[in-house]
Amino acid sequence: MIPAAFDYVRPESVGEAVGALAGAEAAGSEAKVLAGGQSLLPLLRMRLAFPDLVVDVGRIPGLRGVRDDGDALLIGAMTTHHEVVADPLVRRHAGLLAAATATVADPAVRHLGTLGGSLAHADPAADLPAVALALDAELTAVGPRGRRTVPAREFFTDYLTTALEPGELLTGIRVPKYDGWGFRYEKFSRTAQAWALVGVAAAVRCAGGRIAEARIGLTSMGPTPVRAAAVEAALAGAQAAEEPVAEAASAAAEGTRPAADLSGSAAYRAHLARVLTRRAVLAAAGPA
């Protein structure tokens, strides 16, 4: 399978990249951003995407790496999955992100695929959008009208669709530090290297044997990642023990719209969401 022909540019700065995207738009042609290519290349090969121009932002200095920003981490959009998993700051302050990223695909895909690419692609079966949502991350984008910040809650708008406007480049992700929180990413898939049938990203803060606060994001439970709001509410103040957690987790599928496909029915996904939420919360609340 060979992609349709396209023009290719490799800008060296964010400004140049945004300029290239704007130029294409003005000319009425379609441009696509290329990050690691691990989602875009399959689309190009299957000719589900056939842009006139590919803007390779993979080598823009400054879009890659993790920085300490006081009460949060700033992660460049082009930071690869491999780098996220290994990064000491991420492991220390946002362990949920490191743990979930380690379950993405396989080592070779993680060497090229990027955090920004995964979030911009917004596949509902992808693991990292649900994590960004659970952690209340903020996404920074730069476009022809300048820079803006979008909370994860407003970023994922529909199936493979985000709040990014045409011509906007996602540049970074701001993840608050979750020091002292427990976390767990529970992912259910049928084979080793498969996508999540359902995934549950849980961050839990405990105090004196009780759950003070819980944040839970669900993968593959609808066209966008969703927060298990009913579970979070039920967990606030609950005892960090099997029964109350199971009781709270029974609300995990509330308000979700899971798809039915070859991998599983909607009812099966709802069942998985409840079971995995219970497991994830118990693990996150358990002794570290």
Add this chain to the structure above:
Amino acid sequence: MSRISVTVDGTTYEDDVEPRLLLVHYLRDRLGLTGTPVGCDTGNCGACTVDVSGASVKSCSMLAVQADGAEVTTIQGLAADGRWHPLQRAFHEEHGLQCGYCTPGMILAARDLLRANPHPTAEEVRHGLEGNLCRCTGYQNIVRAVLAAADAGAGTGADSGADTGGEAAI
């Protein structure tokens, strides 16, 4: 056309390529390095795995233009001075292949794994080779081969490692 400069298995090439050209097609069709096969063509099987500047990648999922300036190692660049790489030797000795289609990718992925973790457990080998499918062996002998190569020092020091003989057949 885009101008690229890529070093493959120690030789530097300058070429004009169409931006849509996949790295695996560049290796096979332009450079004639057919040791890297195409399996699934969807990014799932890992048969096309090569090393790009120190990291395993699936060459069917990367554009040749993305490899501009990079150093690529394929299965054809592993043997040194007529001697097999310890992983090649171990796959041979432990019967880690049947049809051999997955082998170049398996070996490049295993090389990547051993670089990061020179003495993995069997479980870590299985996990590290998650992106590489084999339709023949049932994986047992592949895992055995990687563990044997690790024992032979494949993950430590230079690539020529502790290899003690054997003809380079490829």
